[in-house]
Amino acid sequence: MSTATRITAEHHIDGDRVPPRERRTIPVEDPSTGETIARVARGDAADVDLAVRTARARADKTRQTAPVERGRLLRALARALDEASGEFALLETLDTGKPLSLARSEIAGCVGYLDYYAGAADKMHGETIPIGQASLAYTVSEPVGVTAHIVPWNAPLSMLCRSVAPALAAGNTAVVKPAEQTPLTALRFAELAAAAGCPPGTLNVVTGLGEEAGHALAAHPGIGSLTFTGSVATGRSVLRAAAEHITPVVTELGGKSPQIVFADADLDDVAAQVVTGFTANTGQYCDAGSRLLADRRIHDELVARIVERASALTLGPGERDPDLGPLISAEHHRRVSGYVEKGHDEGANLATAARELPGRGYFLAPTVFTGVTPGMRIAREEIFGPVLTVLAFDDEDHAAELADATDYGLGVGIHTRDIDRALRMANRVNAGYVMINDYFAGGVAVPFGGTKLSGTGRERGLIALDSYRTLKTVVARIGSR
Numbered sequence: 004m005s006t007a008t009r010i011t012a013e014h015h016i017d018g019d020r021v022p023p024r025e026r027r028t029i030p031v032e033d034p035s036t037g038e039t040i041a042r043v044a045r046g047d048a049a050d051v052d053l054a055v056r057t058a059r060a061r062a063d064k065t066r067q068t069a070p071v072e073r074g075r076l077l078r079a080l081a082r083a084l085d086e087a088s089g090e091f092a093l094l095e096t097l098d099t100g101k102p103l104s105l106a107r108s109e110i111a112g113c114v115g116y117l118d119y120y121a122g123a124a125d126k127m128h129g130e131t132i133p134i135g136q137a138s139l140a141y142t143v144s145e146p147v148g149v150t151a152h153i154v155p156w157n158a159p160l161s162m163l164c165r166s167v168a169p170a171l172a173a174g175n176t177a178v179v180k181p182a183e184q185t186p187l188t189a190l191r192f193a194e195l196a197a198a199a200g201c202p203p204g205t206l207n208v209v210t211g212l213g214e215e216a217g218h219a220l221a222a223h224p225g226i227g228s229l230t231f232t233g234s235v236a237t238g239r240s241v242l243r244a245a246a247e248h249i250t251p252v253v254t255e256l257g258g259k260s261p262q263i264v265f266a267d268a269d270l271d272d273v274a275a276q277v278v279t280g281f282t283a284n285t286g287q288y289c290d291a292g293s294r295l296l297a298d299r300r301i302h303d304e305l306v307a308r309i310v311e312r313a314s315a316l317t318l319g320p321g322e323r324d325p326d327l328g329p330l331i332s333a334e335h336h337r338r339v340s341g342y343v344e345k346g347h348d349e350g351a352n353l354a355t356a357a358r359e360l361p362g363r364g365y366f367l368a369p370t371v372f373t374g375v376t377p378g379m380r381i382a383r384e385e386i387f388g389p390v391l392t393v394l395a396f397d398d399e400d401h402a403a404e405l406a407d408a409t410d411y412g413l414g415v416g417i418h419t420r421d422i423d424r425a426l427r428m429a430n431r432v433n434a435g436y437v438m439i440n441d442y443f444a445g446g447v448a449v450p451f452g453g454t455k456l457s458g459t460g461r462e463r464g465l466i467a468l469d470s471y472r473t474l475k476t477v478v479a480r481i482g483s484r
């Protein structure tokens with residue numbers, strides 16, 4: 004609580020705290036209690052403009068910094084975050100309600116992003132192209148200048164570091180707009196970066212509402228690229244705003260990821276993975292395995308094991324490190340509860356029993372629906388809460404058809420002991436990220452992103468650096484004609 008209350012209602016621009024021009028603020032809640040724990044600046048277009056112009060003014064200097072030096076700075080930031088990880092994890096927990104151990108592992112992941120891209124900072128280069136003895140043709144990999152990052156609330160610092168670390172490694176300066184529900188770790192991180200030696204103007208944070216500060220950032224002519232992580236509806240709006248200046252956009256959007264379980268899988272292991280898949284972070288991960296596609300022969304047995312495990316999970320405020328914290332807000336709680344009602348109305352069967360919830364926060368118990376059919380809204384739409392919809396399949400063709408029966412294409416889990424079948428299915432599914440026998444497997448070095456409405460572009464891995472660089476081609480004549 005003490006760190007949260009220390010955070011002032013100011014942006015972080017040019018290495019310093021800057022009050023919003025209009026002096027307006029927005030409250031930040033602890034979703035475990037609904038209490039206001041801080042107030043942050045409600046930035047507007049003028050604040051965003053100041054941040055972008057500041058970042059722009061710094062960009063030329065940053066571009067001239069030796070790549071090895073940029074790597075050193077990122078490494079120093081990684082060490083500083085590692086040392087402060089306890090404070091950051093607690094702050095993330097207060098702001099999001101997520102279990103403390105989950106917040107700790109997300110902060111460790113942030114350190115991982117910084118370290119990984121620190122190592123890449125001096126390894127981005129162009130190539131020479133042979134077009135004949137009389138010419139020299141080569142490409143140069145250059146930073147785009149100012150990168151913009153619009154971040155969601157579900158894993159606030161993790162989503163920030165996922166795109167900011169490669170953007171800074173590629174030699175850019177950055178402007179970040181965190182989600183209005185969860186701006187606290189972004190502000191502290193900007194302070195930490197300044198203290199760790201990042202020159203003023205390198206990493207700027209403007210807080211505020213999506214339709215105000217977020218829109219202004221997406222529409223700003225001074226940004227060289229935009230990374231947006233959030234919902235499909237906002238993604239569309241951001242793409243429209245960025246289109247005005249032909250700003251390149253990476254979109255990391257929603258999902259309705261299936262876990263496909265064949266009859267030969269180890270059911271106990273799979274039950275544990277399915278439960279983690281749909282309940283981790285209270286179901287508020289974009290790649291939550293929120294649809295179970297079960298071979299009809301093992302359907303009942305698997306559902307029984309899943310329900311048993313899910314019913315034993317603990318709920319509570321994040322600081323007490325339960326299995327599930329609350330949902331992020333009252334509004335989101337209404338939305339997710341609305342889907343549970345819809346499930347009943349659509350004729351699905353509720354397999355989990357109702358249970359007592361802890362206190363005043365936005366809690367919702369793990370909920371499993373069976374008897375779901377592909378046309379139901381609970382089978383097709385992203386719920387973003389701890390709700391699993393279960394569908395039965397008869398064979399591989401049927402499983403592949405069901406897997407593809409939503410507008411999303413983010414993650415797919417495949418569980419089977421038959422490696423041929425697993426790889427056949429991996430080839431067939433239309434998604435950006437396939438996990439075989441290990442849901443949520445991967446990490447910073449492994450590219451991540453979606454197909455269909457789940458978005459464009461890839462984050463993580465070396466490929467992510469491409470979103471923050473531009474390629475210049477130089478062709479020169481050698482000697483006289």
Ligand SMILES: NC(=O)c1ccc[n+]([C@@H]2O[C@H](COP(=O)([O-])OP(=O)(O)OC[C@H]3O[C@@H](n4cnc5c(N)ncnc54)[C@H](O)[C@@H]3O)[C@@H](O)[C@H]2O)c1
Nearest residue numbers: 154155156181182213214217218233234237255256257289
């Ligand atoms: N694919 C991924 O990697 C990934 C990762 C995390 C979350 N997500 C998705 O994010 C969604 C949940 O996050 P959310 O509810 O915070 O999403 P959201 O779209 O409501 O908000 C995301 C961000 O966009 C800002 N925003 C809102 N309206 C805006 C506008 N008109 N212009 C510019 N910015 C605007 C918000 O302030 C916030 O910072 C889910 O759909 C989830 O699947 C995807």
